[in-house]
Amino acid sequence: MKFRCDQENSWFRAGPVLGQPVNEWRYVRPIIKLSKCNNCGWCELYCPTGCISEEDDEVVIHLDYCKGCGICANECPKDAITMIDEEEE
Amino acid sequence: MNKPAVETKPNIEVCDGNKAVAHAVRLSRPDVVAVYPITPQSAVGEWLSRWNDEGTLNAEVVRVEGENSSMGVCCSASLTGGRVFTGTSSWGLLFMMDGLHYAAGYRIPVVMTNANRETPGIFTIGNSSQDMWSVRDAGWIQVNVEDNQEILDAVIMAYRIAEDTDILLPMMVCYDGFYLSYRKDPLEIPAQDDVDAFLAPLKQSKRNIVTPDDPMVFGIPSFFPKDQGEGCTEFRYKHSAALERVKDKIDTVDKDFEAIFGRSYAGQIEAYRTDDADIVLVATGSVCGTAKVVVDKMRDDGVKVGLIKVRLLRPFPKEKIAKVLEGKKGIGVIDRSVCFGYHCGHLYMELKSALALEGLPTTLPTLNFIGGLANLDITVEQVETTINLTLAASKGETVEEVTWLSLEE
Amino acid sequence: MKGVAKRIASHFQEEDLLSAATGMCPGCPAELAARVLFKVLGKNVITFRTPGCQPIFMTRLAGIPCLMTNIASSMTGARRYLHKIGRDDVTCVAFVGDGATADVGFQPLSAAAARGEQLLYICNDNEAYMNTGVQSSSATPQGSWTSTTWVGDSHRGKGNEVKYMPLIMLMHGVSYVATATMGYYEDYVLKVEKAKEAVKHGMAYIHLHTPCSIGWRAPQEKSIEMSRLAVQTNYFPLWEAEDGKLKFTKRIKKPTSLNELIKLQKRFSHINDQELDRLKQTIDKRLALLENLAVE
Numbered sequence: 168m169k170f171r172c173d174q175e176n177s178w179f180r181a182g183p184v185l186g187q188p189v190n191e192w193r194y195v196r197p198i199i200k201l202s203k204c205n206n207c208g209w210c211e212l213y214c215p216t217g218c219i220s221e222e223d224d225e226v227v228i229h230l231d232y233c234k235g236c237g238i239c240a241n242e243c244p245k246d247a248i249t250m251i252d253e254e255e256e
Numbered sequence: 257m258n259k260p261a262v263e264t265k266p267n268i269e270v271c272d273g274n275k276a277v278a279h280a281v282r283l284s285r286p287d288v289v290a291v292y293p294i295t296p297q298s299a300v301g302e303w304l305s306r307w308n309d310e311g312t313l314n315a316e317v318v319r320v321e322g323e324n325s326s327m328g329v330c331c332s333a334s335l336t337g338g339r340v341f342t343g344t345s346s347w348g349l350l351f352m353m354d355g356l357h358y359a360a361g362y363r364i365p366v367v368m369t370n371a372n373r374e375t376p377g378i379f380t381i382g383n384s385s386q387d388m389w390s391v392r393d394a395g396w397i398q399v400n401v402e403d404n405q406e407i408l409d410a411v412i413m414a415y416r417i418a419e420d421t422d423i424l425l426p427m428m429v430c431y432d433g434f435y436l437s438y439r440k441d442p443l444e445i446p447a448q449d450d451v452d453a454f455l456a457p458l459k460q461s462k463r464n465i466v467t468p469d470d471p472m473v474f475g476i477p478s479f480f481p482k483d484q485g486e487g488c489t490e491f492r493y494k495h496s497a498a499l500e501r502v503k504d505k506i507d508t509v510d511k512d513f514e515a516i517f518g519r520s521y522a523g524q525i526e527a528y529r530t531d532d533a534d535i536v537l538v539a540t541g542s543v544c545g546t547a548k549v550v551v552d553k554m555r556d557d558g559v560k561v562g563l564i565k566v567r568l569l570r571p572f573p574k575e576k577i578a579k580v581l582e583g584k585k586g587i588g589v590i591d592r593s594v595c596f597g598y599h600c601g602h603l604y605m606e607l608k609s610a611l612a613l614e615g616l617p618t619t620l621p622t623l624n625f626i627g628g629l630a631n632l633d634i635t636v637e638q639v640e641t642t643i644n645l646t647l648a649a650s651k652g653e654t655v656e657e658v659t660w661l662s663l664e665e
Numbered sequence: 666m667k668g669v670a671k672r673i674a675s676h677f678q679e680e681d682l683l684s685a686a687t688g689m690c691p692g693c694p695a696e697l698a699a700r701v702l703f704k705v706l707g708k709n710v711i712t713f714r715t716p717g718c719q720p721i722f723m724t725r726l727a728g729i730p731c732l733m734t735n736i737a738s739s740m741t742g743a744r745r746y747l748h749k750i751g752r753d754d755v756t757c758v759a760f761v762g763d764g765a766t767a768d769v770g771f772q773p774l775s776a777a778a779a780r781g782e783q784l785l786y787i788c789n790d791n792e793a794y795m796n797t798g799v800q801s802s803s804a805t806p807q808g809s810w811t812s813t814t815w816v817g818d819s820h821r822g823k824g825n826e827v828k829y830m831p832l833i834m835l836m837h838g839v840s841y842v843a844t845a846t847m848g849y850y851e852d853y854v855l856k857v858e859k860a861k862e863a864v865k866h867g868m869a870y871i872h873l874h875t876p877c878s879i880g881w882r883a884p885q886e887k888s889i890e891m892s893r894l895a896v897q898t899n900y901f902p903l904w905e906a907e908d909g910k911l912k913f914t915k916r917i918k919k920p921t922s923l924n925e926l927i928k929l930q931k932r933f934s935h936i937n938d939q940e941l942d943r944l945k946q947t948i949d950k951r952l953a954l955l956e957n958l959a960v961e
Binding site for chain 3: 261320322328331337355
């Protein structure tokens with residue numbers, strides 16, 4: 168008998184799970200026009216996957232975990248984010 | 257008299273089966289108790305609530321709004337580390353069916369009592385084993401007991417078995433509703449110190465608990481590469497293997513119990529006067545009391561008959577039963593329930609499977625007697641009939657395989 | 666980050682405690698709400714979830730998966746045991762769908778509320794059984810298409826009005842009841858903070874409105890906008906009740922036309938003027954009732 172789990176039942180330790188990258192779900196992706204961005208932080212607050220953060224006073228989108236929902240573009244008060252087709256460069 | 261003092265010595269008290277349960281639970285010091293009334297076991301919750309309110313039981317008693325919630329309360333309290341208890345019967349047992357599977361699947365040592373009663377559909381308020389057998393595939397440990405002292409002792413032993421590191425499974429102590437739940441007997445109520453000593457080994461027991469200090473979650477771990485199925489298969493196997501380990505555990509716990517309290521119930525099965533018997537009755541629950549009387553009586557008349565009282569229903573003690581029945585000439589099984597789809601009783605179907613699996617000859621005359629549904633008494637005369645018919649079959653006479661006792665002309 | 670966003674973020678006790686990516690659909694406001702919830706509550710929690718749109722994402726916190734039929738009782742068991750061992754610091758929090766709240770799990774929830782159990786219960790109301798494929802629940806609005814309420818010659822979407830859970834919970838006399846939506850972010854954060862306090866005295870119930878782009882057949886980028894429109898049209902009024910005293914947290918002086926919200930959702934694409942009117946009447950009736958109950 169070969170077992171893979173050392174537990175008697177289906178438990179496992181909750182760790183800092185990164186999750187699977189979800190970039191394959193996406194057919195559009197957000198592009199930030201930094202010239203329009205005033206670092207207000209709404210996109211960071213509203214991103215459902217939590218993949219937007221501010222690094223060195225600049226908004227960065229971690230595309231591995233972006234599902235391309237477009238909420239950031241829709242909520243941005245400065246219209247600094249646009250969604251472009253995944254195929255586009 | 258009603259208020260139990262913390263006794264240092266065993267105490268004799270006249271109790272019905274429900275109060276026997278309550279005494280056993282109080283002595284086992286549960287953390288969380290869920291109570292909900294249902295005939296014939298409502299007094300279990302009444303006693304536990306009363307003792308809790310009066311201060312002789314230090315537990316969180318939750319008066320839930322239904323049995324499905326009783327099981328929910330018990331499961332989570334147990335998952336977070338508590339010792340738990342709830343009691344129910346029949347309709348209530350079936351109402352917590354999803355919770356029964358949940359508790360077993362997550363390997364939570366919930367201890368529960370069930371006062372056996374007929375199931376809904378034909379409106380009756382009476383005893384049968386239909387409810388107890390209906391949940392036999394939920395993955396619980398199930399024992400069924402004969403009398404009120406055994407109820408009390410079996411509940412205390414249930415904590416030792418369920419919470420054991422080797423086992424970690426929920427356990428249901430079943431007792432015949434009405435017959436035992438309302439019958440009063442003088443019982444020996446164990447001393448608290450003795451029960452504490454008996455349960456003390458559980459302090460070394462290790463199990464996972466849910467706590468924010470070291471977060472654990474449930475689910476199929478991601479290292480099962482293909483899909484959930486492989487993980488599920490592994491956990492199902494481990495569950496089933498743990499259930500098999502209960503067979504030895506219940507025997508050793510019974511011996512440990514005897515060492516402290518001086519009472520033994522022989523673990524998985526009790527073989528009564530079977531050694532030199534030609535024919536053997538197989539039964540479970542309170543009817544075994546009547547059967548023992550009839551066996552003694554027939555023995556006096558020169559009939560070599562014995563009785564197997566099946567205590568452990570899940571896991572089914574097929575090895576022990578087959579060992580006793582090896583070389584016998586006839587078997588009669590008494591059932592208080594109907595196994596739909598097989599047109600016989602549950603214990604009969606279980607026993608036939610066990611005999612086949614253990615390699616006993618299929619030609620061995622084996623009869624089934626269904627009686628005692630919805631509080632019908634299984635009388636001394638009826639048990640005599642079962643023995644006479646089994647005897648006839650063992651001598652090669654043709655006898656109907658399944659006899660519905662009260663439908664006989 | 667600056668201005669209002671910075672002020673909101675100042676309420677966060679913790680970093681993001683959920684996985685970086687979850688299996689939730691793109692644009693799901695429930696995923697956002699759960700992230701925010703634990704940023705405010707912190708790690709000292711035990712989470713409870715049922716099968717549905719919730720279980721997939723709470724992977725970094727202690728969690729108990731429950732049955733849809735008895736989650737409030739399951740929370741009770743853990744909460745009572747934690748109390749017995751002196752761990753009243755731990756918050757027991759559920760994040761559960763409208764089906765498990767208003768339908769199959771209602772009886773245990775009602776009982777736990779009546780017993781005054783110290784539980785934080787968040788209802789993720791996306792207005793149908795979304796995880797199983799958009800079947801109608803008692804939180805589904807009148808006239809809406811779902812996969813069990815079709816539009817045809819004999820019926821036109823769901824026939825009955827919504828079972829309005831927040832008021833039902835208020836009538837149980839729980840310590841804190843609030844309605845919230847991610848469209849009003851700060852309002853939600855403040856309500857979670859209040860609930861965290863209120864739960865020390867009894868049950869706290871937050872009814873969270875979470876537009877579902879799949880089930881509502883609406884654009885995924887509009888889910889936050891729709892949750893804002895739901896408030897502005899009085900379709901989902903924002904209020905809270907501390908110790909039974911109901912007050913609006915967002916008064917809508919000039920309501921937006923309900924049509925603005927409805928037209929974004931293809932589940933209402935069949936709706937005619939008469940049906941829209943009926944929906945408006947339901948909304949007006951509910952608002953009038955709330956205004957009668959409100960102390961301010």
